[in-house]
């Protein structure tokens with residue numbers, strides 16, 4: 001009778017321990033599975049923070065993530081990620097800081113520069129046409145030349161502002177970051193110029209979430225910087241994934 005009681009107590013303790021440590025047990029199990037049977041399970045992800053300063057809705061962000069996800073999955077015809085409304089093991093965040101603020105400033109300065117440039121060129125054309133006249137209107141030409149000089153001054157000051165803003169970004173332009181630590185797996189996206197660049201940086205960070213390393217082809221999605229415009233994987237990217245998943 002004593003023995004039975006002992007066994008029951010031991011079973012209860014074991015049950016409580018499994019319940020208390022179920023999170024760690026699951027994590028440990030996933031780690032072993034990832035190590036010995038890579039790509040045999042899907043990685044679940046949820047959307048965490050979307051800073052409203054980006055002006056992007058959750059639906060649009062999700063569809064960009066799905067687009068990035070599908071490219072990897074189609075390349076080996078295998079489901080690699082699953083979306084979960086909340087509690088996924090991978091959290092994807094859109095975090096706003098000076099990187100995106102500067103990107104937007106550069107975009108608007110670039111627009112001003114382009115319109116200044118076309119204003120300057122229009123003036124120059126008008127002057128050339130007037131000058132070509134056999135009886136040129138000298139007063140009109142001089143007044144246009146005055147305007148032209150002012151346009152040049154404004155263009156130069158805009159260009160200086162543009163360079164200063166660009167310089168403040170420095171060399172390290174980290175658009176996104178994948179991290180895995182005690183608190184879990186995370187993808188933090190900080191900067192993108194347009195939708196395509198966002199999908200590209202998502203593809204890159206999802207690649208890291210699949211344990212892929214950088215490859216040495218500037219056109220590759222897994223290249224260290226977001227250089228290209230292609231939304232397709234290069235052969236180097238696919239080979240990296242196949243090698244990791246043990247697919248020939």
Ligand SMILES: [Zn+2]
Pocket residue numbers: 204208214223224
């Ligand atoms: Zn990277």
